Amino acid sequence: ILNVEQSPQSLHVQEGDSTNFTCSFPSSNFYALHWYRWETAKSPEALFVMTLNGDEKKKGRISATLNTKEGYSYLYIKGSQPEDSATYLCASAKIIQGAQKLVFGQGTRLTINP
Amino acid sequence: DVKVTQSSRYLVKRTGEKVFLECVQDMDHENMFWYRQDPGLGLRLIYFSYDVKMKEKGDIPEGYSVSREKKERFSLILESASTNQTSMYLCASSLPGTTNEKLFFGSGTQLSVL
Numbered sequence: 001i002l003n004v005e006q007s008p009q010s011l012h013v014q015e016g017d018s019t020n021f022t023c024s025f026p027s028s029n030f031y032a033l034h035w036y037r038w039e040t041a042k043s044p045e046a047l048f049v050m051t052l053n054g055d056e057k058k059k060g061r062i063s064a065t066l067n068t069k070e071g072y073s074y075l076y077i078k079g080s081q082p083e084d085s086a087t088y089l090c091a092s093a094k095i096i097q098g099a100q101k102l103v104f105g106q107g108t109r110l111t112i113n114p
Numbered sequence: 115d116v117k118v119t120q121s122s123r124y125l126v127k128r129t130g131e132k133v134f135l136e137c138v139q140d141m142d143h144e145n146m147f148w149y150r151q152d153p154g155l156g157l158r159l160i161y162f163s164y165d166v167k168m169k170e171k172g173d174i175p176e177g178y179s180v181s182r183e184k185k186e187r188f189s190l191i192l193e194s195a196s197t198n199q200t201s202m203y204l205c206a207s208s209l210p211g212t213t214n215e216k217l218f219f220g221s222g223t224q225l226s227v228l
Contacts (some may be wrong), residue, residue, distance in 0.1 A: 004156065032215070034216060034217070036217075036219075040222075042221065043118070043204075043218075043219040043220060043221045043222070044204070044217075044219045045219075046216035046217065046218075049215065049216050051195065089157065090154070091156075091157075093215075096170060097164050097168075097170060097212070098164060098210050099144075099145045099162060099164045099170075099207065099208070099210055100145075100210075100215050101159065101162065101172075102157075102159070103156070103159075103173075104155050104156035104157040104158075105148075106154060106155055106156045107156065
């Protein structure tokens with residue numbers, strides 16, 4: 001089993017502040033790195049799927065970077081808003097029978113204080 | 115948008131009961147997955163299926179089986195429910211072979227085994 005680690009496990013941030021958190025994954029046999037946002041009482045939703053070393057993706061105020069050689073990804077949120085409160089999951093993927101099999105980290109629970 | 119529907123949001127069962135968790139997706143995805151989420155742990159893969167009648171064990175298949183008789187439906191079966199199977203169960207689907215092969219999740223079933 002791949003070991004995917006996220007830090008910190010939880011984070012409290014003031015509204016308007018920027019924040020970031022980390023996902024570490026084994027760099028061998030890397031295929032893809034996924035980020036999901038999981039709001040309470042809703043389904044997890046995909047934010048980014050990243051495959052290339054040095055890749056950077058952006059969606060509104062949220063962006064992510066990927067370093068496949070050293071096995072880490074950062075997720076950044078600029079100017080945090082209350083609606084950003086959620087658990088952020090990352091997952092490292094490998095291919096089995098043509099399907100991406102994901103191994104998830106334990107998540108970073110983000111709370112934005114108004 | 116893809117919709118992944120899980121039949122129950124909350125379920126309470128007794129030890130030893132046979133339990134069926136149903137999942138239906140409406141976008142003709144080949145891949146379907148069952149995960150469980152426990153506090154402090156990441157999403158853990160129980161089983162996945164990459165085609166009708168095909169199944170692969172995930173990381174924690176013990177005590178579970180699955181059925182995929184139709185492309186849109188993937189069932190998780192607890193043959194004899196035990197208290198350690200109390201958990202949040204999430205179903206997901208994906209379309210293989212795309213560069214952005216992200217998972218689409220259902221809203222989850224919180225199962226309590228008494």
